Amino acid sequence: GAVVSQHPSWVICKSGTSVKIECRSLDFQATTMFWYRQFPKQSLMLMATSNEGSKATYEQGVEKDKFLINHASLTLSTLTVTSAHPEDSSFYICSAILPGGSPLHFGNGTRLTVT
């Protein structure tokens, strides 16, 4: 079945540094990928929609200059958390949509801890 690989699975960084998270579709081409984050005991919340070859679409309240998304190829989208702060500590998870529509396939997520 379709597989989405996300890397790293966890990362600890110091406040003020930047962190890059990769999301790859391993056996299909994903023109659209989604980035979510989940705070403890909260729902997964959609952050942005990443479209190959164009700018990402951000949900209301998500700072596009802080969460940089690059979808340079049909199999890779990256999320860079710039100048990370402790409040950015969260579980970030990506998903990719198969050509032709749903269902969505999810990566295993990245646990980010900013100290």
Place this chain on the structure above:
Amino acid sequence: KQEVTQIPAALSVPEGENLVLNCSFTDSAIYNLQWFRQDPGKGLTSLLLIQSSQREQTSGRLNASLDKSSGRSTLYIAASQPGDSATYLCAVNEGGADGLTFGKGTHLIIQP
């Protein structure tokens, strides 16, 4: 704006019981609804996907129903096992190429 609510938030039952998890959504104009399982610190595993035109889907001991007009879905787990312990998430898709709106999940514990 679509809102998804899951009840109960947590559930603990003895092994072997049949159980029902509930999901409701505020806007019935959905494309599909999906049930996921999330293990602690892990990603999501898709369990069942119900298209808006469907009433239910079954996979093994799992059965999910959808009543789009009333904005409800249920996930039925038969003969529960300790390995079923996880958080179960309900999510709706309002457009084929849109992201999902998730509920907060039901944290399920099956006691051996």
